[in-house]
Amino acid sequence: MALQVGINSYVTLSEAEEYFAGKLFCEEWENADSYTKEKALITATKRINRLPFIGKKADPAQLLEFPREFAWTRQATFGFTQEEEISPEVKAATCEEALALLKFGNNARTNAQEQNVVRVSFGDVSEEYRASLKLLSREALELLKPYIAGAVPIW
Numbered sequence: 001m002a003l004q005v006g007i008n009s010y011v012t013l014s015e016a017e018e019y020f021a022g023k024l025f026c027e028e029w030e031n032a033d034s035y036t037k038e039k040a041l042i043t044a045t046k047r048i049n050r051l052p053f054i055g056k057k058a059d060p061a062q063l064l065e066f067p068r069e070f071a072w073t074r075q076a077t078f079g080f081t082q083e084e085e086i087s088p089e090v091k092a093a094t095c096e097e098a099l100a101l102l103k104f105g106n107n108a109r110t111n112a113q114e115q116n117v118v119r120v121s122f123g124d125v126s127e128e129y130r131a132s133l134k135l136l137s138r139e140a141l142e143l144l145k146p147y148i149a150g151a152v153p154i155w
Contacts (some may be wrong), residue, residue: 003041003042005086006062006064007063007064008046008063008064009041009042010045010064010066010090010091010094011086013034013038015091015095016029016037016041016094016095016098019095020095020099026099028099028102028103029098036102040099041094043098044094044096044097044101045064045094047136048065048090048093048094048097048135048140048144049064049065050134051065051134051147051148052149052150053068053147053148053149054070054147054148054149055069055070055071055147057069058082058083058084066086066087066090066147067082067083067085067086067087068082069081069082069083089143089146090143090144092143093137093139093141093143093144094140096140096143097135097136097137100137103136104136
């Protein structure tokens with residue numbers, strides 16, 4: 001399936017290329033062909049879409065979780081804020097998750113974590129994994145924190 005913003009991706013390939021043009025340590029992205037990059041962006045979008053977000057879809061008919069509508073209260077007043085387009089944070093998170101998929105998406109450690117393995121031992125060496133929200137990229141998760149249900153910002 002070809003990449004289509006709003007259908008199966010939050011960003012275009014050209015937006016992702018522009019994002020990575022200003023970043024260090026993204027050789028996996030630079031070395032991938034266009035088809036692989038599109039697959040990574042589509043897969044990253046699917047992974048992001050599975051997270052528990054606050055609010056609701058801006059349009060009930062939209063296929064992806066973003067843009068969103070949020071409830072707010074201020075001085076005993078209640079209202080809604082609706083995003084008109086996909087936020088830069090969501091686009092950046094999609095790019096970061098796509099890069100993480102290219103870097104780590106098919107290694108033994110990632111595969112074990114995907115299968116909910118909690119502990120792995122090899123002789124005297126062992127490794128424990130903690131539960132996560134199923135994103136490979138910590139940066140993507142940080143970018144999405146304001147949108148994730150149950151994530152509380154600390155001021």
